[in-house]
Amino acid sequence: MTRLELHGYRFSVYTRIVRMVLHEKGLEYAYREVDPFAETPDPALHPFGRVPSLRHGDAVLYETAAITRYLDAAFPEPVLMPPAPLAQARMMQVISIVDSYGYWPLVRQVFSHGVFRPLEGEVADAKELEAGLEAAKPVLQALDDIASEGLVLDPRRFTLACAHLAPMLDYFTRATEGAEMMGYYPQLLTWLYVTRERACFRDTLPDLGWPKFTP
Ligand SMILES: N[C@@H](CCC(=O)N[C@@H](CS)C(=O)NCC(=O)O)C(=O)O
Structure with missing residues (x-):
């Protein structure tokens, strides 16, 4: 499977949102700790200097709602979006x-x-x-x-x-x-x-x- 790599900060609620979705989906991922309050995250991963960002193969995503929608679409089980x-x-x-x-x-x-x-x-x-x-x-x-x-x-x-x-x-x-x-x-x-x-x-x-x- 194409490698997933999450860049996040241990106290970050937004990072935890992504981690909860990865957990629900049962996905393995590499984790890189970046404290955005102490250091500038790699602009190639997040041009606004925040966390989280997610790399999936060659694709880089930032903005938590986009990341979680992507994970739900790319890894359909269990479905985390209601049908109606x-x-x-x-x-x-x-x-x-x-x-x-x-x-x-x-x-x-x-x-x-x-x-x-x-x-x-x-x-x-x-x-x-x-x-x-x-x-x-x-x-x-x-x-x-x-x-x-x-x-x-x-x-x-x-x-x-x-x-x-x-x-x-x-x-x-x-x-x-x-x-x-x-x-x-x-x-x-x-x-x-x-x-x-x-x-x-x-x-x-x-x-x-x-x-x-x-x-
Ligand atoms: N709109 C962003 C918000 C992310 C965000 O605010 N992350 C916080 C940590 S929970 C951060 O990186 N803060 C650093 C700062 O404000 O400089 C998203 O949805 O991912």
Whole structure:
């Protein structure tokens, strides 16, 4: 089989999304660690200096949603896209919500300033944490509405939307305030509980002895 090579960073939620999909597909891959905050990733792999990127033979891909769509199309089993057109659209909607409105407050504000920076001995800003918690509310509400509708974020069916959301909610809920807030979004919380038990989630947990999710 043509070799797959993932370039990523161990704390990166976007890298973990790709790793979860590779895991679900049962694919072997080489892994190269690149810390994009400390070094510039190879511009031939990512012209915007981020991770992840994926090499498959001669092809190079970056942008996580494109990578996961590619993996799902190129390696069809198990299928990670729902068959119905509306469910497919919802899946893309979740991915877009997560990228456009979720990543910054959930990860870069709440997780970074509430968990990561304090643990790493870096300066944390309580105002960033507060702003992130506020900005997270409409995101969680929109995702809870989608989970309640049941076309995607269905605990019984893992899709690319699940892979895109799980690493970010995992980080968000490692902050005490984030875990408490999740109680207001019961359908999303149910989905998270079930998804946390999947092998692709457990086997890609960043292993740092960080506090575990205990809402
Ligand atoms: N739109 C990109 C986002 C990737 C991204 O933001 N990755 C983060 C790590 S989780 C990164 O490389 N950050 C480095 C930086 O912001 O300089 C994707 O979908 O892959």
